[in-house]
Amino acid sequence: xxxxxxxxxxxxxxxxxxxxxxxxxxxxxxxxxxxxxxxxxxxxxxxxxxxxxxxxxxxxxxxxxxxxxxxxxxxxxxxxxxxxxxxxxxxxxxxxxxxxxxxxxxxxxxxxxxxxxxxxxxxxxxxxxxxxxxxxxxxxxxxxxxxxxxxxxxxxxxxxxxxxxxxxxxxxxxxxxxxxxxxxxxxxxxxxxxxxxxxxxxxxxxxxxxxxxxxxxxxxxxxxxxxxxxxxxxxxxxxxxxxxxxxxxxxxxxxxxxxxxxxxxxxxxxxxxxxxxxxxxxxxxxxxxxxxxxxxxxxxxxxxxxxxxxxxxxxxxxxxxxxxxxxxxxxxxxxxxxxxxxxxxxxxxxxxxxxxxxxxxxxxxxxxxxxxxxxxxxxxxxxxxxxxxxxxxxxxxxxxxxxxxxxxxxxxxxxxxxxxxxxxxxxxxxxxxxxx
Amino acid sequence: xxxxxxxxxxxxxxxxxxxxxxxxxxxxxxxxxxxxxxxxxxxxxxxxxxxxxxxxxxxxxxxxxxxxxxxxxxxxxxxxxxxxxxxxxxxxxxxxxxxxxxxxxxxxxxxxxxxxxxxxxxxxxxxxxxxxxxxxxxxxxxxxxxxxxxxxxxxxxxxxxxxxxxxxxxxxxxxxxxxxxxxxxxxxxxxxxxxxxxxxxxxxxxxxxxxxxxxxxxxxxxxxxxxxxxxxxxxxxxxxxxxxxxxxxxxxxxxxxxxxxxxxxxxxxxxxxxxxxxxxxxxxxxxxxxxxxxxxxxxxxxxxxxxxxxxxxxxxxx
Numbered sequence: 001x002x003x004x005x006x007x008x009x010x011x012x013x014x015x016x017x018x019x020x021x022x023x024x025x026x027x028x029x030x031x032x033x034x035x036x037x038x039x040x041x042x043x044x045x046x047x048x049x050x051x052x053x054x055x056x057x058x059x060x061x062x063x064x065x066x067x068x069x070x071x072x073x074x075x076x077x078x079x080x081x082x083x084x085x086x087x088x089x090x091x092x093x094x095x096x097x098x099x100x101x102x103x104x105x106x107x108x109x110x111x112x113x114x115x116x117x118x119x120x121x122x123x124x125x126x127x128x129x130x131x132x133x134x135x136x137x138x139x140x141x142x143x144x145x146x147x148x149x150x151x152x153x154x155x156x157x158x159x160x161x162x163x164x165x166x167x168x169x170x171x172x173x174x175x176x177x178x179x180x181x182x183x184x185x186x187x188x189x190x191x192x193x194x195x196x197x198x199x200x201x202x203x204x205x206x207x208x209x210x211x212x213x214x215x216x217x218x219x220x221x222x223x224x225x226x227x228x229x230x231x232x233x234x235x236x237x238x239x240x241x242x243x244x245x246x247x248x249x250x251x252x253x254x255x256x257x258x259x260x261x262x263x264x265x266x267x268x269x270x271x272x273x274x275x276x277x278x279x280x281x282x283x284x285x286x287x288x289x290x291x292x293x294x295x296x297x298x299x300x301x302x303x304x305x306x307x308x309x310x311x312x313x314x315x316x317x318x319x320x321x322x323x324x325x326x327x328x329x330x331x332x333x334x335x336x337x338x339x340x341x342x343x344x345x346x347x348x349x350x351x352x353x354x355x356x357x358x359x360x361x362x363x364x365x366x367x368x369x370x371x372x373x374x375x376x377x378x379x380x381x382x383x384x385x386x387x388x389x390x391x392x393x394x395x396x397x398x399x400x401x402x403x404x405x406x407x408x409x410x411x412x413x414x415x416x417x418x419x420x421x422x423x424x425x426x427x428x429x430x431x432x433x434x435x436x
Numbered sequence: 437x438x439x440x441x442x443x444x445x446x447x448x449x450x451x452x453x454x455x456x457x458x459x460x461x462x463x464x465x466x467x468x469x470x471x472x473x474x475x476x477x478x479x480x481x482x483x484x485x486x487x488x489x490x491x492x493x494x495x496x497x498x499x500x501x502x503x504x505x506x507x508x509x510x511x512x513x514x515x516x517x518x519x520x521x522x523x524x525x526x527x528x529x530x531x532x533x534x535x536x537x538x539x540x541x542x543x544x545x546x547x548x549x550x551x552x553x554x555x556x557x558x559x560x561x562x563x564x565x566x567x568x569x570x571x572x573x574x575x576x577x578x579x580x581x582x583x584x585x586x587x588x589x590x591x592x593x594x595x596x597x598x599x600x601x602x603x604x605x606x607x608x609x610x611x612x613x614x615x616x617x618x619x620x621x622x623x624x625x626x627x628x629x630x631x632x633x634x635x636x637x638x639x640x641x642x643x644x645x646x647x648x649x650x651x652x653x654x655x656x657x658x659x660x661x662x663x664x665x666x667x668x669x670x671x672x673x674x675x676x677x678x679x680x681x682x683x684x685x686x687x688x689x690x691x692x693x694x695x696x697x698x699x700x701x702x703x704x705x706x707x708x709x710x711x712x713x714x715x716x717x718x719x720x721x722x723x724x725x726x727x728x729x730x731x732x733x734x735x736x737x738x739x740x741x742x743x744x745x746x747x748x749x750x751x752x753x754x
Contacts, residue, residue: 147653147698178649183686184673184693186649194618225602225610225648230571249608250674265606275569422569425528 111144
């Protein structure tokens with residue numbers, strides 16, 4: 001499996017007229033979408049199910065659909081409601097490998113909707129089967145469930161879905177949740193990684209086959225101030241999908257990663273996030289959810305925004321898969337003999353030792369740095385064809401061009417030390433580099 | 437019997453410490469958390485500045501704190517816990533400061549703790565996960581520090597308490613050392629087995645836990661009898677404000693946005709019978725000076741409320 005970059009279409013593509021949004025998503029480079037069943041059966045609709053016939057208007061989008069049959073009342077209509085979106089995806093060759101079943105509001109008191117949620121989840125599984133979607137996110141039950149009773153209630157709920165999921169080759173993904181406590185969000189079900197891992201293992205053991213996994217929501221981890229490296233490392237390969245979204249750590253939003261900034265620093269622990277996923281060798285689905293950011297942008301700028309979102313996702317993918325790229329090659333050399341080379345050697349020097357490093361500065365040729373001989377670039381011409389050159393210098397494109405112009409045809413990769421498994425306490429100044 | 441305590445900072449001063457202890461007693465406290473950390477501020481340390489307070493000999497320090505000890509005794513206040521200055525390691529700080537913290541401040545703090553006949557001293561774990569890359573590696577460094585003072589703790593009959601802390605990323609406070617109750621419990625057991633004595637325990641800080649949305653009840657229950665001391669204070673879930681419990685609400689329902697019910701349930705479950713200690717020194721600078729006695733009295737009242745709720749027989753029996 002290779003890491004696919006998907007887009008959460010909510011707020012980008014309209015349900016009944018999805019053409020423009022889906023084309024923008026496909027043109028930006030996304031490989032697929034998260035099929036969000038909440039687009040046809042929102043938490044708002046569920047909140048008022050059986051209470052009032054005409055939904056209190058929440059937003060323009062919802063009011064446009066007031067006349068259609070409510071999926072909450074007719075779960076069998078779930079697939080039909082999503083069909084225009086799915087057909088448009090097919091047309092644009094977008095994958096639909098993961099779906100999210102309808103879910104309740106965080107502050108709901110609708111503990112009476114368990115059977116409705118179960119029915120909606122069942123219908124979502126059937127839809128997954130129809131469209132060849134392998135994963136379905138189903139949130140744990142929480143409404144009006146007493147503290148300490150969460151596992152019991154969710155166990156019963158999930159196991160009731162296991163048979164249908166297995167029959168349809170769909171894996172159910174649990175997702176970390178916040179809990180609303182008198183106006184603020186605190187840790188909820190599956191927020192503690194150990195608990196989530198234990199739930200999944202027990203569910204799989206009881207189901208008799210691996211039909212439960214995990215979807216890690218980075219936004220929820222950030223809201224709960226969690227150490228995302230720890231979180232990912234505890235859950236390990238149970239994590240099949242990751243939702244990438246940013247927030248200020250206090251309010252739940254779906255902002256474009258790296259855009260929640262304070263004091264010149266991101267408010268989200270992207271370092272821990274990347275460390276964790278890199279450590280576990282994550283290669284599942286990377287779902288970009290930036291619906292809050294998109295909602296503030298003019299329609300006119302949406303295509304550019306979606307393209308930029310794809311660039312951001314691609315960058316994160318590159319960072320996560322850094323170690324997997326190192327693993328791909330049996331032999332490697334580095335280009336660059338400064339801090340980035342030093343950081344490479346600190347974190348990966350033992351596991352993936354380079355043959356040598358090289359540098360354009362002829363004064364340093366023949367020197368040893370971090371246990372590596374510094375050779376002139378010309379020496380790269382003598383490398384065997386399967387040996388990769390990892391550029392450890394921020395002038396990636398220029399150096400790559402230089403090497404290609406020298407006639408080097410072998411693999412060239414970019415190494416980057418922005419998100420490393422660990423750091424030195426200091427950084428070498430330029431004069432210290434050669435002294436060392 | 438459950439005691440009620442509060443920090444000495446902003447109440448007990450070095451010129452007339454006995455007056456501060458009398459004020460605490462009159463406000464309704466039976467115990468105090470001696471703010472030893474006030475003698476070496478963390479703000480200065482992070483700026484690589486240190487004062488020379490802890491360069492004094494142990495005898496000189498004992499002499500300095502004798503009026504404090506006598507004042508507490510005379511007022512009938514038990515020094516139940518104290519806070520070692522923190523940090524005890526400045527990441528990337530110069531060697532001189534880190535040597536001073538480790539080799540002077542820490543052992544002398546233990547000596548002062550013993551001098552006060554205080555059973556618990558709270559320390560801060562090292563904040564090194566950013567550099568070292570993993571919480572476990574960070575803990576190994578804290579462990580080295582604990583190992584350096586644990587023999588003293590055993591000899592002096594003191595329990596060192598680790599505390600759940602936070603760290604900051606772009607102004608967003610996130611979990612720091614000791615925020616995993618299960619791991620903390622395992623680590624405490626390991627150390628205590630190793631030393632054959634209760635040299636390590638836990639200090640649960642409600643404000644720090646609230647900032648990162650930790651489930652109070654679950655955390656306290658996991659710690660069980662390893663929970664020795666408390667830092668009770670409240671905040672808005674965003675900043676570490678050290679304010680009076682029940683003073684923050686986030687919705688029109690105007691219910692407390694901190695899970696005090698879970699706090700009570702947790703302490704009740706583990707049959708907590710130690711000291712309900714408030715770490716609310718900043719409250720005393722927020723209120724006007726003439727209201728200090730009233731404010732302290734109100735905090736002590738909240739302590740009594742907690743105490744009654746924790747010990748409610750009808751709930752315990754049910």
